[in-house]
Amino acid sequence: MCGRDSATQRLLQGSAICLGGNWGVTFATEASVDFNWVDFNKGRTMEMSRITALAISVSILGAIATWLFLTVGSIVIWGAFLAWACFYHSGGDDAAFKSTITSNVFGVFMASTTAFIILTVPGGKVLGPTVWPALVAGISFFLYIIAANIPAFASIPGTTYGYAATFAYVLQTPDRFTPQAIGSLSLNSSYIVVSLSMIIGAIFAYASAKGADMLVGSAKAPA
Template sequence: MWKNGRTNMDLITGLAVVIGIMGGIATWAAITIGNPYLLIWAVFVGWGSFYHCGGKEAGFKNSALANLWGAICAAGALIALTSIGVTALTAGICVGASIVVLILAAKLPLLSAIPSAVYGYATTAALFLLGAAAYGEGPSGISKVAAAVVISLIIGNSLGYLSEKVTSAVVKS
């Protein structure tokens, strides 16, 4: 099975094994640590975002920056929304306006990975909607929600990068 330090696994099998093992360890670590800034579900979103952006150094950079941008846009929308009062109309306006800004920023090469920006936006909005009370109220609480998401997404992107390197080291070329 091993030859010259590599296995005879194909790429998909190698990715499945490496990411499966690393994902299990990451889940164990997140549960053991129990830190509200280490969200395993957001780690996996960041991990997938890394691969969605093509992997390697460029994929890491594009994914991580877009994830961050999406979280910033969501936090801005949430701060605006909670400041002016939450209604269906104000929610629609704040989300719509922030999405316009999120997508227009893709004209800048560093923020061109629109799906990854949406991942950052959606994970930030989801954590706010489902668990904002754990982070506090007002703009400070929303900023903490965004920070928790960004930290987790960056960890996920980093694990994506590491899993790509480990996989390429063990699969046949």
């Protein structure tokens, strides 16, 4: 029979662990591994790791989100997944939820406006079809990065996610890179469809984090 101290020592040495008496070992893994002794006779269960909880929560909500976007159409699932990633990249908490929506939508606004200016202002006739778009894009980069001095727009990566998603949408979707489509009040407009997609993605991301918290909390609760 192994005692608590000897079992811990042997575990840290990478050898087989001996469970004796009423004692067992649970693993709580996030950034590192913690060893928590649990008295099974008291009815407590093994703790669920944060990663396992996230895997369960995200897989369920990800399936629901995929079904929703495929059913509705027009809105873009990859825009939602970008916002989902942005949420966790930004910290995965309440503040991250707010900054994700604000910065993503700001990025969509900047990119859509950039595309609209490229298409409607005849700078290409003077500067050429490659220099003009590059110049307008460069100015827009400066503007959205300098806007990070404003707290609401402080997440430059979040703004870039929205910016990139917008140009992916208008350049890869037929008939969307036109002033008529961009300026319309419909789901043909990048202002609307990409913003809506990313807001929905942020909501699903926030729900997945809360779902993971619930799973971890329920696993820790005494039976």
